[in-house]
Structure formats: C-alpha cells, structure tokens
Amino acid sequence: MNFGSDNQAGVSPRILHTLVEAASGIQSAYGNDEWSQRAEHMLGEAFGTPVKVFFVTTGTAANCLALSTIAQPWNAVVCHHMAHIAVDENSAPALFTGGASLLPMATDNGKISADDLAAFVARTPHDAPHNMVISGLSISQVTENGLVYQPQEIAALAAQAHALGLRVHMDGARLANAIAALQCHPGDITWRAGVDVLSLGASKNGALMAEAVVFFDPALAQNFSLRIKRSGQLVSKSRSIGAQFCAWLEDGHWMDLARHANAMASKLSAALVATPGVRLSWPTQANEVFVLMPITLYEQLRAQGVRCSDWYASSVPAGTVVEAGEVVVRFVTSWSSTDEEIAALMALVHSEQRKAA
Known part of the structure; x- marks a missing residue:
C-alpha cells in the first residue's frame, strides 16, 4: 500500500x-x-x-x-x-x-x-x-x-x-x-x-x-x-x-496517467473522510490527499507497512486547529495506484479502529 x-x-x-x-x-x-x-x-x-x-x-x-x-x-x-x-x-x-x-x-x-x-x-x-x-x-x-x-x-x-x-x-x-x-x-x-x-x-x-x-x-x-x-x-x-x-x-x-492518479485520489479522499476521526485538511483537487487523523492510527498504519507521510502542522489552512493527539498526514496516488490498494488501506483503517473501540 x-x-x-x-x-x-x-x-x-x-x-x-x-x-x-x-x-x-x-x-x-x-x-x-x-x-x-x-x-x-x-x-x-x-x-x-x-x-x-x-x-x-x-x-x-x-x-x-x-x-x-x-x-x-x-x-x-x-x-x-x-x-x-x-x-x-x-x-x-x-x-x-x-x-x-x-x-x-x-x-x-x-x-x-x-x-x-x-x-x-x-x-x-x-x-x-x-x-x-x-x-x-x-x-x-x-x-x-x-x-x-x-x-x-x-x-x-x-x-x-x-x-x-x-x-x-x-x-x-x-x-x-x-x-x-x-x-x-x-x-x-x-x-x-x-x-x-x-x-x-x-x-x-x-x-x-x-x-x-x-x-x-x-x-x-x-x-x-x-x-x-x-x-x-x-x-x-x-x-x-x-x-x-x-x-x-x-x-x-501523460493525461491518461494523470487522470488515473487524480481519480484514485478522489476515491481515497472520499473513503478517508467517511471514517470517524478523520477529516480533510485541504480539498482534494489533484492526486494528493491531506487529512488530519489520530496519531495512533497513523502510527498503526505505518507499522503495518502503509507508505504515507506525516506533514507539517503549519501547513493547515488558517483557522484549522490541529487537536492534541492529531497529526497531518499526506497520501499521494500515482498512475499505478489501484482500487485494490485503496480497499486494502481502508480495510486496515477500519480494523485498527475496531481494535481501538
């Protein structure tokens, strides 16, 4: 992933x-x-x-x-x-x-x-x-x-x-x-x-x-x-x-490759923001998805081999507060990203959230 x-x-x-x-x-x-x-x-x-x-x-x-x-x-x-x-x-x-x-x-x-x-x-x-x-x-x-x-x-x-x-x-x-x-x-x-x-x-x-x-x-x-x-x-x-x-x-x-990457980001963005405790930091307009999520969830995803990046807290929009226990995370999709990768990521997110419930 x-x-x-x-x-x-x-x-x-x-x-x-x-x-x-x-x-x-x-x-x-x-x-x-x-x-x-x-x-x-x-x-x-x-x-x-x-x-x-x-x-x-x-x-x-x-x-x-x-x-x-x-x-x-x-x-x-x-x-x-x-x-x-x-x-x-x-x-x-x-x-x-x-x-x-x-x-x-x-x-x-x-x-x-x-x-x-x-x-x-x-x-x-x-x-x-x-x-x-x-x-x-x-x-x-x-x-x-x-x-x-x-x-x-x-x-x-x-x-x-x-x-x-x-x-x-x-x-x-x-x-x-x-x-x-x-x-x-x-x-x-x-x-x-x-x-x-x-x-x-x-x-x-x-x-x-x-x-x-x-x-x-x-x-x-x-x-x-x-x-x-x-x-x-x-x-x-x-x-x-x-x-x-x-x-x-x-x-x-080049446009076919870019359109695919953008479409994958749109799907990933929609799936992530439908998850309790996860919210968008910036609108998803191309092939990058910026979210705020519990730092524990981010660490669990990383431990399970998910490649994504914690991002600068100073990068959020004016008026957005990064709450205690939250982290800004960037997900990037590419020309080779697949629906299966997104489904696997979301299954892992839901599994970790069930464990924490």
Missing part, C-alpha cells in the same frame, strides 16, 4: 518500451539527438506555442536552473512559504542562482493571489543597494498542499507580477495532474496566463527520470546551455530523457 509519493511509483510500460527502443543504435549527444529534438517539438505542440526546451535529470535542477534565469545573485524570488523550493530544495536555489534569496510568504488559503503579491512586495524593504531587489515570482502547480490554481488566478497573478517588473516561474512537477483536474488546454495555465518559464516534471507521472525546463520567453534561454553544462546537467545520452518525453506526450499518454 504505497501512498508515500508519486515519485516512488515505477515506470509506465509504454515509456519503458520507448526507452528501450531509444537505447539501441547511434545518436548525437548533448541534446542533439532525434528523440530530444522530437520531444521539444511535441512539447511545443502540446502547449500550442513554440518553446525552447532543455532536459535535465532532477526536479531540483529544473527548478533551480529556471530560477537562475530570472534572479541574479543580488535578487530575490517570492514564493509561497510551503513551496518546494523553499522547504525541500535545501540551499540549491541559492547555489544555482549564485546567491539569490527566496522570500517565502504565508497565505490563508494555500495559494498566492495577485493582491497577496502586491501587498507583500509593497511592505518588503526596497532601498537599493542595501536591500535585495525582487526580480521573480515562483508558484507551484499543483501546490504543495495539493491545490490547483485556476487559469484566471494565474493570469491575474502573472499580470500583477509583470506590472511589478517580476518574471514568473512555475514549478510544474505535477502540472499534468493540474491540467487533468482542470480539463483545460496546457497553454491556458502556462504561457497564455503569463508564465515565463516552466519546470515540467514527468518523473512523478510515469517516467523514469525525466524533467524539462520549458521557456515560453526565448530571451530567458540565452546562454542556458552554459548553465546546464556548468551545473553538471548536460547529459551526454540525452535521448534517454527525450525518448521518455516523446512516449509521455504521444497520444495524450
């Missing part, structure tokens, strides 16, 4: 088959192979606009290299206080940007609004050269609390950011899940809404190890190949990543 993270799931058979196919023969290196070039073209078709794409091996590299194009060492990037780049990337953002800082901001609803951004920037000291100069905004889609930004929310936020002279980066580690949840065109929540550069992850949605930095503004991509090389992310056999993206995108496979 693995609900620990979608990056723990295996590889889609279709993607694995294509990877094996790409492994034979001779191809040019360093992104000049046919697979990588085809993948860049397919990404442009998927988003409905010409894009410049660079493939890397990890989400950390994708995020932090993207940030390096919108932030100089004396700059700062605004993000949500629970953003992955602020909580789970160690000091990589500072390393890749040469010293730029993150300015995390807390909000009541788990997302950043245009008004939130304007107010935050207005109250941040900006007496150059003594203070950092804010140059960018980074948002996560899906957010770290499992929420999905609506197209109009991103458009308003990006418009405000641009009016303030900021570039907009999107951490799209679970972008496919957001697109599937919104049933929208990929362009509607990225470049059409004002996103300048996107970190696009396939690893959490069926790929083996495949991340991309997608530039909607080609000017930001200037000298990016040098950044890739300098960071140790210039992959010689780049076809191994390009081929995965080709298989991921072909015939809408």
Whole structure:
C-alpha cells in the first residue's frame, strides 16, 4: 500500500518500451539527438506555442536552473512559504542562482493571489543597494498542499507580477495532474496566463527520470546551455530523457496517467473522510490527499507497512486547529495506484479502529 509519493511509483510500460527502443543504435549527444529534438517539438505542440526546451535529470535542477534565469545573485524570488523550493530544495536555489534569496510568504488559503503579491512586495524593504531587489515570482502547480490554481488566478497573478517588473516561474512537477483536474488546454495555465518559464516534471507521472525546463520567453534561454553544462546537467545520452518525453506526450499518454492518479485520489479522499476521526485538511483537487487523523492510527498504519507521510502542522489552512493527539498526514496516488490498494488501506483503517473501540 504505497501512498508515500508519486515519485516512488515505477515506470509506465509504454515509456519503458520507448526507452528501450531509444537505447539501441547511434545518436548525437548533448541534446542533439532525434528523440530530444522530437520531444521539444511535441512539447511545443502540446502547449500550442513554440518553446525552447532543455532536459535535465532532477526536479531540483529544473527548478533551480529556471530560477537562475530570472534572479541574479543580488535578487530575490517570492514564493509561497510551503513551496518546494523553499522547504525541500535545501540551499540549491541559492547555489544555482549564485546567491539569490527566496522570500517565502504565508497565505490563508494555500495559494498566492495577485493582491497577496502586491501587498507583500509593497511592505518588503526596497532601498537599493542595501536591500535585495525582487526580480521573480515562483508558484507551484499543483501546490504543495495539493491545490490547483485556476487559469484566471494565474493570469491575474502573472499580470500583477509583470506590472511589478517580476518574471514568473512555475514549478510544474505535477502540472499534468493540474491540467487533468482542470480539463483545460496546457497553454491556458502556462504561457497564455503569463508564465515565463516552466519546470515540467514527468518523473512523478510515469517516467523514469525525466524533467524539462520549458521557456515560453526565448530571451530567458540565452546562454542556458552554459548553465546546464556548468551545473553538471548536460547529459551526454540525452535521448534517454527525450525518448521518455516523446512516449509521455504521444497520444495524450501523460493525461491518461494523470487522470488515473487524480481519480484514485478522489476515491481515497472520499473513503478517508467517511471514517470517524478523520477529516480533510485541504480539498482534494489533484492526486494528493491531506487529512488530519489520530496519531495512533497513523502510527498503526505505518507499522503495518502503509507508505504515507506525516506533514507539517503549519501547513493547515488558517483557522484549522490541529487537536492534541492529531497529526497531518499526506497520501499521494500515482498512475499505478489501484482500487485494490485503496480497499486494502481502508480495510486496515477500519480494523485498527475496531481494535481501538
């Protein structure tokens, strides 16, 4: 019963088959192979606009290299206080940007609004050269609390950011899940809404190890190949990543995988909140389920081999009280999650509750 993270799931058979196919023969290196070039073209078709794409091996590299194009060492990037780049990337953002800082901001609803951004920037000291100069905004889609930004929310936020002279980066580690949840065109929540550069992850949605930095503004991509090389992310056999993206995108496979993961999360969420003593922390909008449950139940589930994660008590919505004896728990479903896994988990939950009665 693995609900620990979608990056723990295996590889889609279709993607694995294509990877094996790409492994034979001779191809040019360093992104000049046919697979990588085809993948860049397919990404442009998927988003409905010409894009410049660079493939890397990890989400950390994708995020932090993207940030390096919108932030100089004396700059700062605004993000949500629970953003992955602020909580789970160690000091990589500072390393890749040469010293730029993150300015995390807390909000009541788990997302950043245009008004939130304007107010935050207005109250941040900006007496150059003594203070950092804010140059960018980074948002996560899906957010770290499992929420999905609506197209109009991103458009308003990006418009405000641009009016303030900021570039907009999107951490799209679970972008496919957001697109599937919104049933929208990929362009509607990225470049059409004002996103300048996107970190696009396939690893959490069926790929083996495949991340991309997608530039909607080609000017930001200037000298990016040098950044890739300098960071140790210039992959010689780049076809191994390009081929995965080709298989991921072909015939809408990425959407099929994401829709399945989202559907599994919806089923799991409904089953958990129907259980006495368990309540939702955040609405289930994509493939993550955040609940508050008795810590004893969480410990029993973990002891029985269930993979899930206790989460930050500070991550709950404003006004939500984590009671004594409660813990915030995150369950994540993936492309390979099954009804049988959910049924087995719930049978275990009910069994433990009967024991405690």
